Amino acid sequence: MMRQISGQHLVIETAEDTFATTPWAKALAADPALSAVYGEFYAQLNSPMFKSLPYFLKKRGFKSPSDVNDCNWQYWKGTSNNLFADLSTNPAMANDFHAAMQCHSKYNLTPWPEVYPTSTVVSALKPDRALVVDIGGSKGHDLEKFRLCHPDIPDGSLILQDLPDVVKDVQVDPAISVQAYDFFTPQPVKGARIYFMHNVLHDWPDDSAITILKNVASAMEKGYSKLLIHESLISRVNPLARVTVSDITMMACLAAKERTEIEWGEVIRNSGLRIVRIWRPPQSVESVIEVELD
Ligand SMILES: C[S@@+](CC[C@H](N)C(=O)[O-])C[C@H]1O[C@@H](n2cnc3c(N)ncnc32)[C@H](O)[C@@H]1O
Numbered sequence: 001m002m003r004q005i006s007g008q009h010l011v012i013e014t015a016e017d018t019f020a021t022t023p024w025a026k027a028l029a030a031d032p033a034l035s036a037v038y039g040e041f042y043a044q045l046n047s048p049m050f051k052s053l054p055y056f057l058k059k060r061g062f063k064s065p066s067d068v069n070d071c072n073w074q075y076w077k078g079t080s081n082n083l084f085a086d087l088s089t090n091p092a093m094a095n096d097f098h099a100a101m102q103c104h105s106k107y108n109l110t111p112w113p114e115v116y117p118t119s120t121v122v123s124a125l126k127p128d129r130a131l132v133v134d135i136g137g138s139k140g141h142d143l144e145k146f147r148l149c150h151p152d153i154p155d156g157s158l159i160l161q162d163l164p165d166v167v168k169d170v171q172v173d174p175a176i177s178v179q180a181y182d183f184f185t186p187q188p189v190k191g192a193r194i195y196f197m198h199n200v201l202h203d204w205p206d207d208s209a210i211t212i213l214k215n216v217a218s219a220m221e222k223g224y225s226k227l228l229i230h231e232s233l234i235s236r237v238n239p240l241a242r243v244t245v246s247d248i249t250m251m252a253c254l255a256a257k258e259r260t261e262i263e264w265g266e267v268i269r270n271s272g273l274r275i276v277r278i279w280r281p282p283q284s285v286e287s288v289i290e291v292e293l294d
Contacts, residue, residue, distance in 0.1 A: 002017075031103075032099075033099035036095065040096045041100045044093065044096065045096060046100075046249075048076060049072065049253055053248075053251075056071070056075040056076070057072075064251065065251060073252075073253050082254065083253045084163070088163065091165075094166070098139050098166065101139070102141050105141045108242075108285075109286055110281070110284035112146070112228070113146055113149040116228055116288040116290065118146060118149060122150050125157075125193050126191075126224065130157060130159050131192070131193050132158050132193070134160050135161050135181070135187075135195060135200060138162060140172045144173065155175055156177045159177050161181040163180065183212045184208075184212065186215055191219070192225055193226070195226070197227070197229050197230065198230040206266075209271075210267060210270050213227075214272065217271055217272045223292075225293070226292055227273065228288050228289070228290060231286060233260065233264060234257075236262075246258055276291065277290045278290070
């Protein structure tokens with residue numbers, strides 16, 4: 001085993017039967033979320049899901065799937081549940097899934113407050129209003145990034161929303177309050193300064209994405225609230241491999257996809273919203289689409 005992983009440069013062989021760690025190996029030992037990703041997440045979820053994909057696509061005449069309840073996930077698992085319904089009945093798999101979200105956020109990405117100038121929103125906060133509502137925020141890692149950039153914000157001014165089983169035991173900083181919420185129902189937090197969604201809309205086909213967005217729009221205050229959509233925009237020519245991998249992953253588990261700038265524009269417009277600006281610094285794979293009420 002050690003010869004194999006040193007051949008892949010994951011540890012360094014310094015002499016016969018003697019190995020030095022690399023930063024990657026050290027992180028794997030130090031971070032249980034990272035070892036969950038490289039262990040169970042890949043073994044039980046990601047890899048088997050991709051094994052069945054070619055057979056599913058062949059069976060469906062190589063058409064892009066668009067029904068989250070009738071895609072490769074159900075074909076592979078022999079279930080009628082979609083991915084998120086399955087996670088809610090399988091705590092071990094849910095733990096590995098959210099570990100993967102946490103690690104993607106922690107190790108792969110430019111923190112979103114470095115993509116979007118968050119200081120502009122903090123300075124214009126109205127009293128008694130939520131500052132940031134992270135919709136579908138998993139374990140709160142994106143709000144934690146915001147808090148680290150703005151350590152003086154009041155307790156409870158950041159709101160983490162996700163499905164009840166995801167947030168029930170979550171441990172967060174006092175700046176963050178936790179709310180069980182299904183984003184297919186009306187948004188309960190009205191007139192927040194920022195509604196934030198990271199890698200949420202890429203999980204859903206257009207009709208569902210529009211339903212989710214309309215629920216956000218109905219809670220926004222015109223001229224004050226902003227929606228920040230933190231996602232990859234897939235280029236129509238020479239797309240990045242990291243984005244095409246994510247595109248195929250969304251197809252394999254949710255009949256969804258990464259969107260081009262034109263496709264994002266259509267979904268946002270059809271939800272009663274408009275794009276103010278797309279923030280895409282060269283160092284960041286994912287962009288922030290700044291959106292307001294139309
Ligand atoms: C791809 S993950 C992204 C998580 C997090 N925003 C991040 O970027 O790490 C999608 C999130 O949407 C949540 N989710 C799925 N269906 C939901 C629903 N109906 N209502 C609220 N959250 C939901 C999942 O539990 C999950 O945390």
